[in-house]
């Protein structure tokens with residue numbers, strides 16, 4: 001067996017299942033889960049219809065590079081959304097079966113394990129795939145702790161030069177899961193300068209880009225590169241997805257775009273790996289990328305939900321409206337001294353509400369676990385259910401504070 005598999009950590013939800021194993025939730029309350037970050041708004045009817053109309057596609061093997069029509073639709077979306085100059089659909093875009101598999105597979109393509117000391121840098125807390133991708137590619141993860149004082153951005157300047165010299169791949173997540181923070185143009189400038197200096201590839205995970213709460217849409221990696229005059233997007237690969245944008249997590253549809261030299265090798269890798277998107281899913285994806293109305297409606301629902309729920313929770317937790325995404329990343333010890341793990345366990349036992357302990361989403365690095373004393377709440381259910389959860393959390397926290 002591959003010994004590197006031993007390095008993989010249980011997924012946060014497995015840890016949660018273990019934590020809850022001996023807990024009997026209070027049956028006086030209906031169960032509400034804010035635990036899993038899975039979109040729950042309904043899939044738009046026109047996407048379902050487009051998929052149903054495309055079932056003939058099941059009779060053909062798809063090309064790994066996808067159809068020209070899909071890559072044209074994706075290019076059009078990128079150009080409109082980020083104000084990019086015309087993209088070359090033959091070399092700068094590839095469809096992927098959800099961003100998760102592609103985030104994993106890129107590490108297999110980019111990392112040279114023969115160097116022996118390879119590092120993959122990623123934010124902390126983070127989406128667990130980055131860590132597994134690093135280990136299975138023969139590298140070690142290097143965690144960049146998010147700093148609440150810098151809107152959760154890590155302090156890249158604190159990373160020693162001899163570490164950057166070993167970094168072959170840097171994962172970024174903007175908007176961030178779980179923090180909801182969006183990288184600024186200044187952040188990108190600094191990161192591109194580091195990539196130029198040390199030669200590492202940047203994998204920019206942007207799957208929450210269409211759910212945002214401020215007037216301005218989140219800045220994308222390719223948009224930042226374009227604004228900074230970086231023609232051809234050197235060493236940058238951006239990842240996007242329909243899962244959250246269009247409420248189709250089961251369709252497994254996304255794309256990567258950016259540096260054509262890297263994408264050429266990535267296509268080669270993917271051909272052997274066998275990650276080609278079903279022609280039927282490609283057709284439904286074209287319909288989805290070409291429509292913005294459902295995206296605006298989806299965003300409006302999240303805005304209303306977050307505007308109603310956040311102020312309630314802010315009475316008892318240290319929490320604020322994020323830049324984007326569908327998570328609240330709350331500090332739980334504002335009124336009472338309690339750990340994130342105890343908070344989640346007791347909230348489940350006493351009020352039947354599930355939240356994810358922040359420490360499960362982060363690793364101890366540089367002397368701290370930056371997820372400690374925080375919980376992640378995914379506001380994916382309909383507003384009424386999220387409000388009911390928030391009311392129970394307020395009652396629970398006030399009770400904690402009183403004791």
Ligand SMILES: Cc1ncc(COP(=O)(O)O)c(C=O)c1O
Nearest residue numbers: 098099100127177207241243254
């Ligand atoms: C930060 C982040 N990246 C990527 C993904 C994967 O999304 P998908 O594979 O559905 O595109 C997720 C899913 O939850 C995520 O939270």
